[in-house]
Amino acid sequence: xxxxxxxxxxxxxxxxxxxxxxxxxxxxxxxxxxxxxxxxxxxxxxxxxxxxxxxxxxxxxxxxxxxxxxxxxxxxxxxxxxxxxxxxxxxxxxxxxxxxxxxxxxxxxxxxxxxxxxxxxxxxxxxxxxxxx
Numbered sequence: 001x002x003x004x005x006x007x008x009x010x011x012x013x014x015x016x017x018x019x020x021x022x023x024x025x026x027x028x029x030x031x032x033x034x035x036x037x038x039x040x041x042x043x044x045x046x047x048x049x050x051x052x053x054x055x056x057x058x059x060x061x062x063x064x065x066x067x068x069x070x071x072x073x074x075x076x077x078x079x080x081x082x083x084x085x086x087x088x089x090x091x092x093x094x095x096x097x098x099x100x101x102x103x104x105x106x107x108x109x110x111x112x113x114x115x116x117x118x119x120x121x122x123x124x125x126x127x128x129x130x131x132x133x
Contacts, residue, residue, distance in 0.1 A: 061131075064127060068120035068124035069121055072116040072117040072118070072123075076112040076113035076115060080108050088101050088105060088108075089101075
């Protein structure tokens with residue numbers, strides 16, 4: 001019933017895996033280049049009292065975005081299910097004629113997941129804007 005979501009999900013996982021693999025090798029090269037540039041000038045005394053916590057100031061909203069997206073997708077699945085149960089005749093009947101409604105059911109599920117997922121991302125964007133003010 002939810003075959004429409006499998007292909008994009010698998011493609012996203014593969015793309016993310018390849019991206020992270022390339023990023024791993026690029027970051028390793030960058031770190032090695034920085035270490036080579038420092039050369040003999042580096043001593044362990046340089047690290048004392050110079051720890052910078054600037055990363056605490058760069059607050060990331062990625063967890064909020066992912067959370068709102070997943071919450072919106074879950075709400076979309078729930079709303080799609082409720083729409084199908086209440087409006088599609090024979091949704092629970094697995095008879096010969098139930099194949100006629102498969103297209104409608106897939107359309108309702110897909111549209112509601114995309115709509116509420118988008119609403120979740122818009123909500124995350126609004127929260128991010130209010131936080132930055």
